[in-house]
Amino acid sequence: MTDIAIKIDNLSKRYRIGLKDEMQDSLIGKVGSIIKSPFSNFNRLKNLSNFKNGTDEKDIIWALKDVSFKVKQGEVLGIIGENGAGKSTLLKILAQISQPTFGQIELNGNVASLLEVGSGFHPDLTGRENIYLNGTILGMTKKEIDSKFEEIVDFSGVEKFIDTPVKRYSSGMGVRLAFSVAAHLNPDILLIDEVLAVGDANFQEKCIDKMENISDEGRTVLMVSHRLGVLPNICEKSILLSKGEIQEYGNTYDVVRVYKNRSFKPKSKNISRFGFIDWKIKNNMGNPITTISEMDGFILTLIFSIPNNIELVPSTLRIYILNDSGSAVFDSEYNISLKQKGLNEINIKYEYTAFSPGIYFIEAEIYGGFRIKKSCHGKKLIIKCKNYDASKSIMNIETRIL
Incomplete structure (x- = not known):
């Protein structure tokens, strides 16, 4: 029995788009255009599904081009890329909503898809009826759906x-x-x-835990997301798509780093090979911690390197704390003195904790007479906050370096 859940070979998908109508300058030209419009519109309609052998027609775009990869059973694969990269088109083809132009797809197992808000639901049916409808589509018996019903409703919170x-x-x-x-x-x-962008932080955490459980049970997940802070916590591997082609495939941390370096270009051309090497979260005694208390706050430690060509001048450290949708929840600047060439360490004390359960990025940059961007050559800190205990005002944290 094969351990491959999804196999894609040279998958391509093309679409025909509209072109701007030619505008006539003269009265005779406009009258002629009106007369010919029924025939030209008919030809346009006929050509929507007719393609010439050549691929250089102006009104053709390739949403996917020669995409090939395999996904093993039990693997959670992330798919990232800018808008229009072909991510949604790929999932629609895998869900058999759209047909590929070229290429082959092999799916070993039944497929459930969640491609947009409300997808797979009949709007006039109740939540209960839609649960049974979807289960039937997946080939489940009423008894099997009955055994899952309470768990589905409890997880969704819409009882x-x-x-x-x-x-x-x-x-x-x-x-x-x-x-x-x-x-x-x-x-x-x-x-x-x-679709998880619509859920709140608590529900997103539940979804992440559920997808980990799905993977442990040997089932396969393909997840498209712009939330780069979520993917490394779910997906061991990811694919970067750009203009319908695979640009990067491998470890999620590496793929996300490549994407961010391509997508978010530094504004200044005067960039030095400066780098943040490590981040640590400590308590007031300077010891690493796995829980955060609202009352005690915490210390954020940044370890970074300064090359020999950087002048040690008074500088500014800027720290951003972003949620997993990329919105800033904290943005502050600190005046610092660069003490030495080579390794340096800075400790920033936070008197209170602004985190709620969820996933956060911590990014930084240092600038003075020059400008040094962390994203050029460095690491980010990802913090996952969970299991909030209201009676003690504390919650658990997990940290990763990206």
């Missing part, structure tokens, strides 16, 4: 509205129920396209 038509649901409620249905009805392959 109060389960007998309400889903067209009355908010976008967040729809996503919670849709993900819960897709994840609990035991598909062999689960396709997810950026």
Whole structure:
């Protein structure tokens, strides 16, 4: 029996787009254009699905071009890239919503997809009825769905509205129920396209834990996301798509680093090979910690290197704390003195904790008469906050270096 869940060979998809109409300058030209418009419109309609052997037509774009990769059973694969890179097109083809132009796809197992808010749900049916509808589509019996029903509803948190038509649901409620249905009805392959952006932080954490469980059970997940802080916590490997082609494939941390370095260009051309090497979170005694208390705060330690060509002048350290959607929750500047060439260490004390359960990026840059961008040559800190204990005002944290 094969251990490959998904196999894609030379997958390509092309579309025909509209072109701007030619504008006539003269009255005779405009009259002629009106007369010919029914014929020209008919030809356009006929050509929507007709392609010449050549691929250089102006109104053709390739959403995917010669894409090949394999995904093993039990693997969670991330797919990232800028808007229009072909990510959603790839998932729609895997979900058999769209057909490829060229190439072959091999899927070993039944497929459940969550491609957009409300996908797979009939708006006039209740949440309960949609659960049974989706289970039936996946080939499950009523008894099997019955055994999962309470777990699905409890996970989604919409038990109060389960007998309400889903067209009355908010976008967040729809996503919670849709993900819960897709994840609990035991598909062999689960396709997810950026729908977790609608859920709140607590639900996102539940989804991350659930996808880890799905992987442990030997099922396969393909996840498209712009939330670069989430992927390394879920996906061991990722793919970077650009203009329909695979630009990078491998360890998620490495793929995300390549994407960010390509996408977020430094504004200044005067960049030095300066780098943040390590980050640490400590308590007030200077010891590493795995929990954060709202009352005690914490110390953020940055270890960085200064090359010999950098002048040791008074500089400014800027620290950004971003949530997993890329929005800044904290942005501050500190005046610092660069003490020595080589390794340096800076400790920043935070008197209180602004974190709530969720995932955060911590980024930094240092600038003076020159400008040094951390993203040029350095590392980011990812913090995952979870298991908040309200009685003690503390929560657990996990940290990773990106």
